[in-house]
Amino acid sequence: MKDIMTIIIRLTVSCLMAGAVMGATFIITSDAKKQNKYKNEQKVSYGLLGYDVSKGIPAEVKLHELFRYVVTTGDELSVGYLVPTGHGEHGGFTFISISLDGSFIGQYPVDIDHASVRDESDRDQAILTALGKGKTIRYADQTVIATANDQRTAYLLSGKFPGFKTFIHVMLALEPDFTILGLEIMEHEEDPGLGAEIKEDYFKNQFIGKSFAAVKYLEVDKVPLPDDYRQALDGKISKEEVALVQQNYKDKNIYALTGATISSVSVTNGVKGITKKFAYRIGILDAVIQEQNIAVPF
Amino acid sequence: MKSFVCKLFLLAVLALLPSLAQAGDLITSKSFGEPNEIILTFAAPTSAAIATDINNYTVYEEPDPDIRLTIDTITLSADGKTAHLIFSEPLNTTETHVVAVMTHDKVSPFIFQVAKSYWGYLFSILISALLINNFVFTKYLGLCVFFGTSKRKDTAKGMGFTFTIVMVVSAIMSWFFYQYVMKPFHLNFLQIVVFIGLVSLTVQAVDTVLRKVNPALFQSFGVYLVLVIANCVIIAVPLILADNEYNFLETLMLSLGAGSGFLLALYLMSSVRERMEFAQIPKTFEGIPIAFIVAGQFALAFLGFSGLKIF
Amino acid sequence: MANDKSNMQLVANGILNENPIFRLVLSMCPAVGISTTVMNGIMLGLAVLFVQVFSSVTISLFKNKIHPRIRIPSYTLTIATWVTVIDLVMAAYMPGPYSQMGVFIKLIVAFAIITMRLEMFACKESVNASFWDGVGMGLGFMAGMMAIGLVRELLGLGTILGFEVLGGVRPLLFFVLPCAGFFVVGLMMAFFNYIEIRYRKLKQVAS
Known part of the structure; x- marks a missing residue:
């Protein structure tokens, strides 16, 4: 009986100690976690808009x-x-x-x-x-609306959609006319070497410059990625050349990743869905804001 | 306690009778057809003027009520009972769709949901955990125990069954604990401690019960009970179900799938390893290395299941 | 049993003679599952090192207070506590690598290697020896993970720690596919066996 009592007391004490350690860690880390997440999101947001956080963001x-x-x-x-x-x-x-x-x-x-x-x-x-x-x-x-000198410069949308394995979380940047400015994959659990390539430049940069009209009917082509396009997407050539190549492929479909068609299609459809829904919604919201004369900073 | 039982009962009823709970008397059945089609069956013949008028229908995906899906055409069968709604774009059938039909009186619409069969969904969780996302061959969990107990078929079966039972019991307990204690009190950071504690508790309970109730069974399966705790699948499943916010039935299916998937993996592996005893294996590969190579081949084979879509 | 090995011997023992992955064949799940890059190996290795060292020291500190009948539950509680700590810390300060690791950080709690070291070593030895044993085991695990990661990343992606070393060539994409983990571990084990056999033969000839 005495044995059981000591066991119980010691177990209780150790549980309390463990609880104290974990609780303290939780309290210390939870704020840092939120802040780091926010910082990371800010970094990605500005990155998609073409700014580098470490070099400072223009005041306007x-x-x-x-x-x-x-x-x-x-x-x-x-x-x-x-x-x-x-x-x-x-x-x-x-x-x-x-x-x-x-x-x-x-x-x-x-x-x-x-x-x-x-x-x-x-x-x-x-x-x-x-x-x-x-x-x-x-x-x-x-949704984040970016302005410069009180003029809308871009929309930043975050969204998620089912990928090959689990949900893929993305952040998408659109110009005011809904042309895609950039795509960033935030979270995913696709297979390394196959579906995980969606986060590589040569896949996600294919979306840049696609106009809203093109995005509406965007499909995935199961053909190899042309070499010159890949060079441009990976940013291995000068900026002027990249722009030239991008112009050539502006209205082309998305080239599927080798061995990961399902992941490629889910990202394409996901981007398509997010863009279309957003374009519809922001139209309505803008109309209401204008009609009701609501003072908004964007 | 009483309200809790009520909730459980309600849950079971809802799961059993998804169609009765919503459809009412106007519509007898509804389902997705072609990628851009919803098929409705009316209880009574309906006049074509009402049933085929696009303006009488509002269809949207449940999370996006403000975005109406555009219907291209509606065709009504000759007997006036079955309507085919053709949409201009393919539907996202993984989402529940809400359909509102304006009835004769033109005042209040009749609202119902169209979704894939819930049983099909449950079954797909089971099959997914069993084959497509087999915990051993595609998630690479529980390998220590897997290689340790897959030498003989008898051991494999014993381990597999014991594991499945403990898996189901502990997953259900973890689910209750997660839903009714950890979530309401914001104790999510204690997940690891709580789940591992519940697993140990289950093992201890099964041990005690089995010893008393069926000593013969205990003789054959008791030894595996200790090994269950050292298996990471048993702690991975509660973590997964907490992440995905599964409900009770889904939890049951996931744990059953995980357990039987482990059993399947063990059985397959042990069959090969029994044969391998008679094979001439290079000295450097004897024992564990060749077992890894075999497991790798199984994993390659199971890769074939990936992308399999059920329902 | 008093321990007569020096600290460095304890560390070396963990890395070579009793390497958790290649010698004790324990904790194989991460070795197969997420050993696709060297970075993953380092990150998970750090987490295991932390948990192993802190658990060993904790158990060694309280070894006289732990009732023999609740030995295993106490170990589990200790390990679970430190795993929670490292899990929270990594999620907060290294969100990138943490999301790569997925559920594996949390699964350290079920790693047989840690419980085994507590049972075999920390509950009998002094705090100092337990600390160095923990360091050795943790480093051994990390070394094993990094070795597998090196092979897979180099052959599969043509990179080491994310730097391209083969000029953008990806020799065998197969190695970075999830299921290749089994083959790589199996082949590496066979390779170490081969070296051992050759070494023994050489020794025999010499004597």
């Missing part, structure tokens, strides 16, 4: 974050966008509610600052408070 370039939600009121579904208002860090946020057929429902000022808007639970709470009772919201996705 600003990123504005938009969060899209699906709002349920009773049986009715509607869409809502949390958008920044006013200028710079002093501006607030407003939640624009839009019905499914694209007409304006309402606008609700949301009391949240620019630092805590990135935290999902804080954001959800603030929106729910602003909307009032009887509504549920579901976070859908996030």
Whole structure:
């Protein structure tokens, strides 16, 4: 009996010690994790726009974050966008509610600052408070609009779609006319040597410069990648030559990766889907913003 | 406790009767047909004027209610019961589609969902864990135990069965713990400790129960119980189901697939290794090296399953 | 049992005589699964080194306090704690390599090598000896992973640590495919066996 007591006491003590160690680590690392993730996203975002974070970003370039939600009121579904208002860090946020057929429902000022808007639970709470009772919201996705001197220069979209094995998370940069500026693969679990090649320059850079009209009907061709195109995609030749080659292949389909057609097709279809949906949505949102005269910084 | 049982019951009912839960009396069946087609069967013959009017239908993917899918044409069968909705673009059939049909009164639409069969989905999880993503040959987990116990067929079978049982029990326990304790209290960072603890607990429980209930069975399978803990598959499965937010039935299927996949791998391997005893193997390859080469060949063969799409 | 080996002997023992991958044939899963590049080997090796050293030291520190009947649960708890720590740290500070590793960092908790060293060594020896034994085992694991990674990365991708060394040529893509891990490990083991056999023969002839 005494044996059991000592065993229990010692086990409890060791569990408590282990818990303390893990808890302390968790508290120390969780903030760092969020910050590093945010930093990485910023780096990729600016990278896609053609800026290098380490060399400094021009002051006139600003990123504005938009969060899209699906709002349920009773049986009715509607869409809502949390958008920044006013200028710079002093501006607030407003939640624009839009019905499914694209007409304006309402606008609700949301009391949240620019630092805590990135935290999902804080954001959800603030929106729910602003909307009032009887509504549920579901976070859908996030879009970043880049401006330079108050002119839109690009859209940054993050999205995910099923790949060959698990979901592929990407970030896509579009010009204001929805021509693709760049594609970055954020997370994937494709096979090394095969599907994992989607993150290589010679695959993902094929998307650069494809116009919206071309993207709509983009397909994957199972033919070998021409040598001159590959050189250009890998950035092994001078910038002028790259631009020339890119011009030649502008309206071509995507060349499939050898032995990884399924991964190539999923990325192509994923990019196609993200672009088409976004083009449709931003049209509606812009129309509503203009019609209602909402002051937005983008 | 009572509400918990209720939830379980509800879950089972929902899973058993997916069609009854939604379709109601207007539509008797609905399914995806061709890549850009949805087939609806009405309970009663419907007039072509209503059933083939594109404006009476609204179709969207569940996560994107604001993006309506464009319908090209609708054809109605001669008896007025079956309608074929042809869309201008191929549908993404992995998503649930929501269809709203305007009925005769033109006031409130009749809303229902079209999705792939849930049973088919469950079955695909099982087959995926068993063959396509076999834990030994395509995820490379549990190899220490795999090479250790695949020398004889009897051992392989014993290990495989014991492992499957422990796998299912511990996965279900982990699922309950994850859904009802760790998620509500934000204790996700304790995943590793909790899951390994639950596995040890399961092993201990199976050990005790088996010893009491069926000593003969314990004699033959007891030795493998200790080895189960040293198998990384048993800890990988709870981690996977926590990552993917599987529900109860999906968890059951995944763990069953993982367990039987391990059994299959062990059995295949042991059959080869029994034969190999009579083969002339170069001295440098004797023992473990040749076992690795054989396993590599199996892995190549299992690569053939990848990309297999069921339902 | 008192330990009469010096610290350096303990480390060397872990790397050569009792190499976890090639000699003890333990912890094979990562050796097959994610040994596609040298970098992966280094990263996972670091994690294992950390867990092994800290667990060995912890168990060695508390060896008199651990009740013999709950020996194994205590080991598991210790290992799980340190694995959680390294998992959280890597996820926070090295998100890139961490996502490459996938679930394998968490699976260190089920690595037989760590439990075995605690049972065979740390629970009997002094803290100092356990520390060096842990270092040896960790380095041995890392060396094994790096060796496999080197072969696979060089032959499969034509690179070492991401630098192109063969001028962009990829000799045998097969080696970097997931299932080639089995072949590479098998062939390397056979190769080490061959060296050993030759070495013994030479010794016999010499004597």
